[in-house]
Amino acid sequence: MNKIAEKLIWMLIALLGASAVGGIALNRGENINALWFIAAALCVYAIAYRFYAKWIALTVLAVDDTRATPAERLDNGHDFVPTNKWIVFGHHFAAIAGPGPLVGPTLAAQFGYLPGTLWILFGAVLGGCVQDMTILFLSTRRDAKSLGQMARDELGVLGGTAALIATFAIMIILIAVLGLVVVNAMKHSPWATFTVSATIPIAIIVGVYMRHLRPGQVLEATVLGVFLLLSSVALGGWVDHQESLRVWFDHEGLTLAWCIMVYGFAAAILPVWLLLAPRDYLSTYMKLGTITLLAVAIIFLRPDVKMPAITQFIDGTGPIFGGKLFPFVFITIACGAISGFHALISSGTTPKLLANEGDIRMIGYGGMLLESFVAVMAMIAATVLDPGVFFAINSSAGIVGTDAAKAVQTITAWGFPVTVEQMQTLAQQMGEVTLFARTGGAPSLAVGMASIFGSAFGDSLLAMWYHFAIMFEAIFILTTLDAGTRVGRFMLQDMLGNIWPKMGETSWTPSVVSSSALVVAAWGYFLYIGVIDPNGGVNILWPLFGIANQMLAAIALSVATGILVKSGKLRYAWVTALPLLWLITITSTAAWQKITSDDIRIGFFAAANDLSDKLAANLLPPEKALVAPQLIFNFHLDGVITIFFIALLWLIVLDMVRVVVRYLIGKPVLPTTETAHSPSRLVEDWLQD
């Protein structure tokens, strides 16, 4: 009887899911309620988790809950600690979910809500979640080794080195693009700049509190910090109204970019407890709290999505970034659908806490499902705005012009009506001078979130909500930025240590300072170029980041596929091989277009040539001619980097194929490094203590 009831319930979920997905896919011309998105997402996730993930866990990976995990075998009460699965889930989710799933869907909304939403849903359940879960499993079976280490042990030195370089490269691009997002959100916005700067002294206060005043009282310190953060949002509004004070926080993008670089450098060399660790606490609580609040608000308020399902920009002429729907929607939305970066958390970090292999499905697959859900909510927040408003905020001055009247005329001519008055009222409501050309995704997400929250708690607080949302995005962007710079520094020290061992000493001051400076200079360069680029910079950097992130995912899936075949599971290897094939297709196509396209908004070299022709013929306005040589150099550099990424990708894929073929024809390959079975002694009750 129970069996039949269960079957019936799953059939109902499948039916509801199918009609929700069908509803959002087939809806044309009318507003559609955001609840359909939530329903479609939840049903797809439930079915995938119950059937596909379970099948992979039990049949493909064959998780064994009687087997002791590294956390149990190597338990040292310090970093290897067997931990309750919900706690591990919390840590894992907090680690994987950064600003990526918020920014990507916002930018991809230029294609309409449909392509991005479908990719977020199906990319996650078939690709991203599978990657995260498989890597988590493989690392758990290998003493919590990192992805790079596994690549070296199982594929060979070539694969290992490629994985290491790829990780470093993606880190640099990621930090630069995130820095650009924050800079664009703070540009000429004293309120936002004040609030974001205030997070630094607040983090230091919290850091000192939990290190020296009341050592280890993490929660007390966090409560204090959250209170101070919220006060700083309110205080920012006051500062914004004081003529004498606001000038201190009203800056050009370039000034802010330099500040961010100084900050990144300081965060990389200062002790972690002073700045990095306390900021991370605050950002984690802000993140979890705000995401929960957003979910509750969307479910209770059921806002209407006003963006059409598909816009004309799928032909590649989109104002936010150039390029056709295929492959660029898949590049723009990396985090939220599939993100290679997660493989770094799933290997090395999370397995050290995992108490039981049986929890791998929930933590690996389930964690990514939740991130995908965050991406769906970001898509909703972007598309509940009037499309005209959305495009006015996100189109750079280089596309629609600096003049407000001309900008609204252009955008209205696209078929998305908007007026100058509408934009002015909105800017005033949000406590900003202007909302035109605020590229990068953060301001439009903040406007979307503020309007959702505002309709729940009254319009009078709109400005407060807007700046709360900006602060919330900025605080964990800066956390990724400083943590990333620090990790980059360690990686660089490690690499340089191979050449000159003294450089490899992580606490030798000259090494610390010089390698931190090098890392900051590397991402600082891209940030600088992004800021001086009249087209906003995000249109260049974000696709580059997407390609890098998908490349890292392809590396992770190559490692997984190689190991699956080597473990005699050839007939199941398609589980990771198919997403891998898809990633190779989209990354290679995107990279190919970025390198060879004649369209100056897509091809790097085409853009460089076009700009140098115009410069030679004196066709550029003086302020643009001034920065043109740097932009031309940068286009060439971006082109070369893209070639490098794609070469790296093919190198590791071919290396994996080599290993697989050798294994299949019976030639010797590196032995699998799975640790031997040792029985688990942990009992579930013990964990519950």
Added chain:
Amino acid sequence: MVLRLKRVWRAVRQLSGDDAYERYLRHYANHHQGNKEPPLTKAEFFKRWQDGLWDGVKRCC
């Protein structure tokens, strides 16, 4: 209800690392009974724990 709140509170403490020292003491009592050195003090333990948390990739995009 009270039991439930207690459980939530425990999860919050564990997630934030608020109870890391208590866990360490329990681990010490279970595994290192024979050691001559006494367990670390709370301040010492917290230093080591916090620094240990931050080597490696801890945050993503």
